[in-house]
Structures are given as C-alpha cells and as structure tokens.
Amino acid sequence: MIRTMLMLALLTLTGVAQAATIKTSENVNVLAARDAKMNALAKSITVNAGEQALIVRFEASANPGSSNESLGRVTSEAWLLTFSTPQNGAFTLSTDTPRTAQEARRAAEQPRFTLKDAQGDSVALNAKKVNIAQSSLMTDYSQYLPGGAVARPSTASTQEGKATLSQAQREFLKLNAADRKAFLRWALEL
Numbered sequence: 056m057i058r059t060m061l062m063l064a065l066l067t068l069t070g071v072a073q074a075a076t077i078k079t080s081e082n083v084n085v086l087a088a089r090d091a092k093m094n095a096l097a098k099s100i101t102v103n104a105g106e107q108a109l110i111v112r113f114e115a116s117a118n119p120g121s122s123n124e125s126l127g128r129v130t131s132e133a134w135l136l137t138f139s140t141p142q143n144g145a146f147t148l149s150t151d152t153p154r155t156a157q158e159a160r161r162a163a164e165q166p167r168f169t170l171k172d173a174q175g176d177s178v179a180l181n182a183k184k185v186n187i188a189q190s191s192l193m194t195d196y197s198q199y200l201p202g203g204a205v206a207r208p209s210t211a212s213t214q215e216g217k218a219t220l221s222q223a224q225r226e227f228l229k230l231n232a233a234d235r236k237a238f239l240r241w242a243l244e245l
Contacts, residue, residue, distance in 0.1 A: 074101050075140040079111075080149035081237050083168070086110045086133055087196035096226055098234060104142040110135055110185060110196045113150050113166035115159045128240070129163040133185040133196060138170055138178055145173045 077100045079085055085093060085100060089108040092101040100109070113131035140146065150166050153159035170178040185199050230238065 075144050077146045082115045084112045084114045089200045118156045119153050131163045131166045135183045137181045
C-alpha cells in the first residue's frame with residue numbers, strides 16, 4: 056500500500072516538474088500553441104519540455120505615447136515561433152515596446168520576438184511569417200501549426216457548465232493593473 060502511494064506521489068511530482076511557463080508581454084498576442092495549456096487572462100502558456108510551436112501576433116496602440124487610444128491599434132501578420140524548452144522554468148516572450156506611432160507601425164511590419172529565461176538569458180527562437188489567405192475572428196490558427204497536438208484550454212476555462220459572471224469577475228480581479236488594461240483593450244477591440 057505504501058509502495059503504491061509513493062509511486063503515485065512520485066508520478067504526480069514528476070508531472071508537475073516537467074512543465075515550463077511562458078508569460079507574454081502586453082504587446083504579444085498568442086493565437087495558437089502546440090501541445091500547451093493557454094490562459095488568456097493571465098497571458099501565460101504552460102508547455103511541456105522539448106520542441107514548441109506558437110503562432111503569435113504583435114499588437115500595440117497606434118499612438119503609444121498618448122493616453123487616448125481612439126486612433127486604434129496596429130497589428131502584425133501572424134508569426135510562427137519555434138523553440139525548445141527545458142523540463143521546467145519560467146520564460147518571458149516579448150517584443151520591443153514602441154514609444155511613438157512610427158515605431159509601432161515599424162514593429163508591426165517586422166516584429167522582433169525574444170524569449171528569455173528567468174535569469175534573463177535569451178533562448179534560441181526561430182520566427183517565420185505565416186501566410187494566411189484571410190484572417191478573421193473565426194480563423195483557426197491551429198491549422199497553421201506544424202504537426203502535433205493543439206493547445207488545450209486551461210482547466211479554469213473548461214469547467215463543467217457555463218462560467219458565471221461572478222467567476223469571471225473573480226478571475227478579472229486576480230489580474231494586476233497592466234493585465235486588466237490589456238484584457239479590456241482586447242475585449243473592446245481597441
């Protein structure tokens with residue numbers, strides 16, 4: 056009996072230790088991920104060790120220096136990012152932060168994505184523009200990923216039945232100010 060319990064505990068601990076978490080910056084929008092769990096509200100992705108593939112897009116305010124966002128947002132084409140992750144750790148996927156409207160347009164034309172580990176060291180990252188005939192709200196970006204499993208939504212978003220308003224409010228209130236602002240921009244399509 057004790058042997059069985061120890062074996063179950065060992066399997067549970069090794070399963071937890073073999074996942075890396077990637078936080079994305081405010082101006083990186085993940086459209087699809089291979090073999091990963093995505094949490095859109097927290098802007099994080101949990102991936103297994105080994106070769107990974109993400110389809111991402113650069114997004115920023117059309118006039119980053121202004122608090123008035125009525126000018127809208129600039130977005131890049133979809134990009135396929137491939138890289139390898141170790142068994143565990145924390146990573147950050149980011150792009151340059153534009154400070155002017157001209158920098159935002161330039162960054163949308165040719166975004167430079169970087170992946171760094173918790174110590175700030177760069178992780179090798181291959182980026183390739185994805186040619187999508189027509190991108191819309193209903194586009195299934197997972198079909199543009201190289202072979203493998205497609206991202207599974209996090210367990211928080213796949214609860215039995217429908218999420219209630221109070222559950223959504225609790226999740227929103229867990230976010231920090233920057234993530235709340237990013238969520239509201241996304242929700243209002245600014």
